[in-house]
Structures are given as structure tokens and as C-alpha cells.
Ligand SMILES: Nc1ncnc2c1ncn2[C@@H]1O[C@H](COP(=O)(O)OP(=O)(O)O)[C@@H](O)[C@H]1O
């Protein structure tokens with residue numbers, strides 16, 4: 001079990017103002033985050049760009065030392081026992097880096113394996129297994145620079161598994177991958193948790209990915225947790241925060257307009273209307289699910305040509321959630 | 333540790349031989365060749381083959397060409413080991429592999445030693461080729477003292493490694509390769525006596541020269557190869573070189589552990 005409590009991290013960066021002068025700026029990237037990862041479970045860390053996801057992951061993987069807070073990994077202390085923890089954790093990041101482009105897949109894995117002091121025979125078996133697992137068998141002896149994006153990414157996954165970690169941190173692993181490869185990776189991630197019993201922390205800013213994979217989800221914004229729960233709970237909250245409807249209809253009479261606006265005011269929602277080939281198109285944004293009411297109201301007055309409920313957007317949900325959080329803090 | 337040294341050296345050799353090894357090798361040899369050629373013209377055309385009394389007094393030899401050639405050989409080692417090894421961590425940073433390296437239980441000293449081992453091997457190969465190229469210019473060592481030459485080379489490698497560790501920390505800290513590399517290399521070239529005895533330099537620069545191990549390495553090497561002095565008669569230089577090496581090495585080890593711990597914060601993704 002991995003238990004993190006009150007993790008904080010500041011970055012100190014120098015800013016140049018002028019040729020010789022520079023000032024020091026402190027960026028509070030993570031302001032106190034608690035989380036728990038159980039073996040065999042996939043935990044999601046959801047947040048917008050700059051929320052502090054990567055910083056959190058880097059602390060958990062011993063790359064960054066937390067400024068405050070504590071974390072125990074199977075009873076070991078993240079800072080004091082960092083060297084031991086390195087043997088049981090690993091990280092996979094999105095993108096094509098983190099492997100040597102001038103080495104082949106096999107050479108990369110051999111090198112990293114030796115850094116973990118894995119015995120020779122065991123390492124060889126493990127490399128064969130991993131290369132097969134990520135589907136690079138045919139090209140395993142070609143330099144990585146000749147690989148496609150997806151292949152580089154798959155090699156990175158093999159690298160992240162070379163020490164057979166008990167806890168695996170995946171930082172936006174599907175970033176920039178084609179849809180079918182991203183789908184494979186999701187399937188694969190699932191099997192790592194379900195079949196191999198690894199505890200996985202997955203960051204993403206795609207709500208769907210998190211919903212599909214995770215057993216439990218934390219949403220963070222500006223370095224703070226703004227909510228946690230099962231993906232079902234999160235999804236319904238996100239959906240409730242942002243409902244968008246696109247409706248096409250034949251007519252928009254004055255009578256309908258006044259009734260429509262009255263209704264939207266009661267549910268604190270906005271709309272936008274536009275004339276479109278022989279009819280009208282309306283966009284409605286709401287914090288509540290008003291699909292039924294909308295259809296009932298509109299169909300009394302006109303013919304609905306099409307009705308679409310748009311997918312909820314995480315961005316909108318997080319903005320709403322952090323507004324609510326700020327409101328609660330002020331009035332607490 | 334040994335594991336990390338050997339696998340890092342092997343990894344580097346693989347990478348080196350894969351990416352334009354010939355071009356790389358030839359460019360290094362050419363720069364050595366042209367430096368010696370320059371010295372040759374200076375000596376034969378400007379000085380008409382006569383070195384001054386001062387030169388003989390300062391260097392203990394009248395064979396300027398052999399003096400310059402040994403300087404260039406040493407410089408080849410300075411560049412190969414000191415400069416290339418010092419660049420290893422920042423290269424990982426630039427290429428985006430530092431995180432994968434530091435997330436593993438890598439031993440920093442093992443990693444750096446592996447780089448040093450590989451560079452020493454490559455540079456030794458270059459040295460052999462350089463020896464053949466420079467034969468026509470006349471490197472003569474009839475009275476070489478082999479034992480003291482070998483001891484000099486060994487301690488010199490340790491001192492270059494110590495300097496490399498320090499510079500590698502400085503590069504990661506300031507996230508700079510260009511300025512530190514080129515400045516340091518030019519300064520070493522001018523102040524340590526690669527092409528002329530340091531006594532020709534203003535005395536305040538000589539104070540600085542005397543803090544750099546390479547200055548002693550060059551002097552001991554020439555005295556051992558060209559004059560044939562033994563270890564005992566160069567004890568003072570040997571002891572100073574060993575002391576400086578130990579200091580540079582110790583400072584390097586302390587520095588690199590501190591700096592690498594903070595290195596992941598320095599890279600912005
Ligand atoms: N090396 C760094 N130096 C200074 N600031 C950084 C550094 N890395 C990240 N930050 C800042 O810290 C905040 C959190 O970044 P990050 O953890 O990368 O967020 P996320 O992964 O959620 O996008 C951002 O404001 C980012 O600009």
C-alpha cells in the first residue's frame with residue numbers, strides 16, 4: 001500500500017529581468033495532497049494542465065523530494081528509504097523520451113535492467129517477455145530513432161516495467177498516441193493491475209480514459225485536491241457541472257422565447273441562438289441535467305429537428321468545482 | 333557499482349560506434365594534426381629552428397617539436413576525458429533520459445566512471461592514430477623513463493576525472509554546456525603549457541596555472557619522456573599532482589551528489 005499525506009512541492013525558478021538582474025520566483029506546484037494506492041488497483045489523478053499531476057508523480061517516484069508531507073510505500077519512507085523504493089516503483093510518461101534513441105530496444109532494456117542489478121539470466125528472460133508483450137519483437141534490434149511514435153512509447157512502457165515494479169506511475173501515457181494504440185495501452189494498463197496485481201497511478205486530462213480504467217479518482221486543481229470518489233461519482237458530478245445541448249428546431253416564436261428564457265433563469269442557465277437554414281439552432285449550457293424539461297417545453301411549441309446532448313467537458317467541471325470549493329472555503 | 337561502470341561504458345561504446353564514429357574520430361585527429369602543424373611552422377619559419385636559451389632553461393629540452401607534440405597528446409586526453417565525461421549528465425538532461433536514469437538506483441559515481449572508462453578507451457585509440465600521423469614531425473624520446481611516464485598518466489587520468497565530475501555538476505546546475513565547455517577548454521589550453529612553458533605567461537596567470545593538475549601532468553610527462561627524469565627527482569611535482577587530484581576528486585564527489593539530487597527540478601517539461 002502506498003499512502004501519501006500532505007505532499008507539498010515548490011519550484012524555485014530564477015527570472016531574468018534585464019541583463020544582469022534576476023529575481024527568484026516560487027511556484028507552489030503541489031500544495032498538500034493525500035492519496036492512497038492499493039496493489040491491484042488503478043487510481044486516477046485528474047486535472048488540467050499545470051494542476052500539479054506530473055510534480056506529484058515525480059515525488060512518488062523519488063525524482064523530487066517533497067518539501068513537506070510524508071509518503072510510505074509498503075512501509076518504507078519515501079525520502080529516507082528512497083534507494084530501496086526505487087526498486088519497487090517506476091514511471092512511464094507520455095511522449096517519446098526517456099529511452100535512448102541511438103540504442104536498440106534490446107540494448108535500452110539491457111542497460112536499464114543492469115542499473116537495477118537484475119541478474120543476467122533473469123534479465124534476459126524479462127527482456128524477451130517485455131519485448132513480446134509490447135509487440136516490438138520484429139524490430140527489437142533496430143535503433144529506436146527509426147521507430148514510430150507509438151513504438152517508442154511502447155518501448156518506454158517496457159522500460160517502466162523492467163524492474164517489475166509493484167507500483168507504476170503513468171503520466172498521461174496516451175498523450176499524442178493514435179486512437180487504436182491508446183486503446184491497446186488502456187487494455188494493457190488494466191491487465192497490469194488486474195492480472196499482475198500492480199498498484200497503478202494514472203494521470204490524464206481525458207475524463208473518459210479515467211472513467212474507463214480507474215477504481216478511484218482524485219481531481220486536483222492548482223496543487224490542491226478538489227474532489228475524490230469512484231469514477232461513477234466523478235462522472236456524474238462532472239456531467240452535472242456541465243450540460244451542453246445543441247438543438248435544431250423549426251420555429252422560435254416570441255411566446256416560446258419568453259417561456260424558454262423564464263425556464264432557463266430558474267435553472268441558472270444560458271443560451272445562444274442562431275438562424276440556420278430554414279430554422280433555428282440553440283446552444284444551451286447548464287449546471288444541471290435539463291434534457292427532459294427542454295424537450296417537453298420546446299416540443300409544445302415547435303418541431304424539434306435534432307437534439308444533441310454534448311459530452312461533458314472536464315475543463316468546465318473543474319472550473320465549476322474549484323469555484324464551489326473557493327465559495328465553501330470563504331463561507332466555512 | 334562495477335556493474336554500472338561496465339554497462340555504462342558498453343552503452344556509450346555502442347552509441348558512439350553507431351553515430352558517425354569515423355567523422356568524429358577524423359575531426360579529432362585533424363584538430364590535433366593542425367595544432368602540431370601550426371607549431372611546426374612557428375618553429376621552423378618564425379624561429380628558424382632555434383629555440384631560445386629561455387626555452388631550454390624552462391623546459392629542460394631543446395627539442396621544441398617533441399615538446400609541442402606531447403602537449404597536443406595531453407590535450408587530446410583533456411578533451412576526450414575531461415570535456416566529454418563532464419557533458420554526460422547534461423546530455424541525458426537534454427535528450428530527455430535523465431528521469432529514466434535517476435528513477436533507477438543508478439550509482440552516480442559508477443555512471444560517471446563508466447563514461448570515463450569508455451572515453452579513456454576511445455582516446456587511447458585516437459592517441460595511437462595521432463602518434464602515427466605525427467611521426468613525420470619527429471617525436472623523439474631516446475631517454476624515456478617508462479615507470480615515471482606510466483605513473484604520470486595514471487594520476488593524470490584520476491585528476492581529469494575529478495575535474496570532469498566538478499564540471500559536470502556545474503553544467504547541470506547552470507544548465508549550460510557551451511559557455512562552460514568552451515571557456516574551460518580554452519583557458520586550460522592557454523594556461524597549462526600545451527605549446528609553451530608556463531614561465532612565458534605573466535606571473536599572476538602562473539599562480540592560476542599552478543592550481544590546475546594538467547600543468548603538472550604536462551611538466552612531468554615531458555620531463556619523463558624527453559629528459560628521462562625518474563619519479564624521485566620529480567617527487568615534488570608528483571606529490572602536488574596527487575594532492576590536487578585528490579582534492580578535485582573529493583570536491584567532485586561531494587558536489588555531484590548534492591547537485592544531482594536537485595537535477596530533476598531543473599528541467600522544465
Ligand atoms: N521544473 C519546474 N520549474 C518551475 N516550475 C515548474 C517546473 N515544473 C513544473 N512547474 C510548474 O508547476 C506547476 C505544476 O506543473 P505540473 O506538475 O507539470 O502540472 P501537470 O502535470 O498537472 O500539468 C505548473 O504551474 C508548472 O508551470
Ligand SMILES: [Mg+2]
Pocket residue numbers: 050053054055171
Ligand atoms: Mg504533466
